[in-house]
Amino acid sequence: MVDKSVNSGRVATDPWDEVARRLGTDLYLDLQPDPTASPRGRGARRRHSLAEALRAAIDDGRLPAGTRLPPYRSLAADVGLARGTVASVYQELIAEGWLVARQGSGTHVADTVGRARTDAEPTRARAELPPPRHNFALGQPNSSLFPRADWIASTRRAITEAPDDAFAPGHPQGTARLRRSLASYLARARGVRAEPEQIVLTTSVMSALELLSRSIFGDILAVESHGLPFHRQVIERGGTSTVPVAIDTDGAVVDDLPDAVAGVLLTPSHQFPTGVSLSPPRRTAVIEWARSGGRLIVEDDYDGELRYDREPVGALQALGPDVVIYAGSVSKSLSPAVRVGWLVLPPQLVDTMVWAKGIREPDASIVDQLVLADLIDSGAYDRHIRRSRQYYRRRRDRITGRLARSGVRVPGIAAGLHAVIPLPADSESRVVADASRRGFALAPLSFFRHPACDVTDGGSADGRGLGGGVVVGFGTPAASAFAADVEALADLVGDYLPNRRLRAE
Template sequence: MESRVNSDPWTVVAERLGTDLYLDLQPDPTETARGRGARRRQSLASALREAIDDGRLPPGTRVPPYRSLAADTGLARGTVAAVYQELVAEGWLVARQGSGTRVADTAQRTTAPRLTPASSSVRSAPRHDFSLGQPNPSLFPRRDWIAATRRAVTAAPDDAFGPGDPHGHPALRTSLAAYLSRARGVRTTPDQIVVTTSVKSALELLSRTVFDTTIAVESHGLPFHRQAVERGGTAAVPIPIDGGGAVVDALPHSVSAVLLTPSHQYPTGIALSPTRRTAVIEWARTSGRLIVEDDYDGELRYDREPVGALQALGPDAVIYTGSVSKSLSPAVRIAWLVLPPPMVDTVVQAKGIREPDASVVDQLILADLIDTGAYDRHIRRSRQFYRRRRDVLTARLARTGVDVPGIAAGLHAVIPVPADIEPLIAAEAARRDIALVGLSGFRHPDVPQESGGIVVGFGTPSASSFTTDVDALLDLLADYLPNRRLRAE
């Protein structure tokens, strides 16, 4: 090895061994050639001192080997070596045998550190965090993800790292088709699946391609549902919900489609009744309309077997969408559409000739997690974790006389409160640094407020703070609900 290195041109060796370091060494265009070498040496020394002084090269940072820096800057190797020796003598750098040249731990700044201005968009985490729409980050299967990454990247052919297919990588679509069929009862083939980054982006895509001018949405639902379809140019009109889910008999004649969360209505937690499931499929088929099913929290059911996907009753009339934002993490940007076959080409063409967002590497990793069973194991572990949390919360509330409906699945609970009390609790929660949301935040603007509620995400708090967080929540409710037993808990 040594003889081969010595026989290589030194610039080739420098490129192989070096690291990148930006230094502004542009020559003065007005200077003469005489003395230019000395000035460039001084310029390099000054640039290195400045990079250390302003924090771009913190203490302990390894600087490039002198041969590498010489090749990058076009200076002679002797010039760069001399500059390094000069900075070592001054105490800016230290050189140790076998560990290269590094910025000295004792290098002193001569100027005040630059302060990063505070940004109003960055806020600290709440003291008691019952935020919605996210799983507990401690559950992310890091070890399985790392192992799947190694396997997927090793086995992937070279062309997998080229431009992504807007349809989604075939490996993930094949894995998803098998998983959704087995776990959710979805009737599909890989060709019917189109990969996206989120349910929101999927709805925007549908609004631009297959929806007509108006779609029906649940009177209380995920705000981004309505916002996504309206951003795509489709108007969203509300239909009521009750103890049986969406009231499908109230669907207006003017709509071309309806967007539902039938397995676990968000935020009430109610599953669409079997009678209404059959009725809405019949409504779509007889009138040539569409049903869009967001399988929100469908995998996270606790008290009994999961409610199957509505799509299984009418794959020709239902567009099914889901994501891994709750099962894995919102940081993994993978979602999907399962489309009736006639719509697939239209949707894929609307995405463009290349996948604009969804990481192909992440798609391969998710496919591996599904194929090896790691994804199923993670879902089952997560179910047990969230079920224990749900049981603690509901038991604490039940002892105070508060019943929590619609909590057989998902990551949140709706605590009923009088409509006129809801904004007072929400305001006081903000003052006490408790993150929660009032039920009115999910109400369609055209729907009058008839009942109130406080929506809390019981999956979000950390393990170390969960008991304290629940205590804080009960103390808050005790000040506003008539049942004073809350304070005793």
């Protein structure tokens, strides 16, 4: 039940609120007595320890300038000293300049302390890692697009309307509220066939893979020859080895899938990172391969909503909800800072996944799950996606257009937040080293290659003609820098083309 007194704005008169305000800052101070010391003089030693602990907390920044200290009374009760002793310690620290007493508002950490130290250290740390001049860091959404006002409005509504038990420990499957919203959203936007009971909420695709490898994958899983290295690592840490399957212009070469695997992890809508999509005949073939051998397909639909050229390719899951585990998250659509992801499972696997999460492990914050549910149900999520599509479509067009004028064709479908710029395989490492000198953040295509891939053809990957290249995330650059960043990118790439056509522009 909703507690109306909370929602009607009477929270400020809550007596506990008043008590908490009087008690002030909660302060942890370690005043453990020395067990070897004699009991004589114990009181004086504890007084000395309190003064030392306060000086140390102020000096190392745990108590920053301006922090209000607890009143004598409450600190005295916390640390087991007389009120007068605590008062005399405060006086001593005021005299030394650590603290100041403000008429009517208690004792505070002085404004002048700790500054030199706390300012100097981050400055030094930042100096060691200058931000990239041309930030094509991998496939992240542009942070300026985060729908702040909608998120705030959804937070207000979701928290106001949530029943009290929403704030109790959650179920490992995640809140039913978001599972209902997602089931209808994924059916509408991606063609996924899902009942809320088949959905298990996670923090991310990465955490979903970790859970799956601990519980469902078995000994060996096939993965695309190119993919996120940390996805492979997390699967292998969970006890499943991975074997690569080649990729060509129709996506993963599913005819080459070995028999002796528990299943395959695919990015069928937009292969990561090459950008191709799995062709319709291969979709049918891979579902048949899974069904005929009792295997599973994990569909990582990480950027399925971000398609720019034609009707979105629906999820593979719709063709085989009995054999496909569908995984997604808001890391591309909203922000990787939100940490909400989902799995849509064949019904017979739900209990195993819930067990793998553990009884008291709701995983993603229930509060954020409620907010996301409201964002979806209010239509704000769809609006954000439509706006994002326009924004990223323009960016992708600008890059592909600029490179095309100079004879470089960006492969793959018009989708997502990243693109591959093909390069002669033997120049890839030189381009990347040069890019780093020129202040670029970008990644070589070989970074994504499975270590067991054949490197043949003078450095091109796996003999299937992927060759070399760099992967650029075009979501990240700031709007004010984007045009110049694209020019700098074209210059960089142009310097390594066999005929230097870009340079001649």
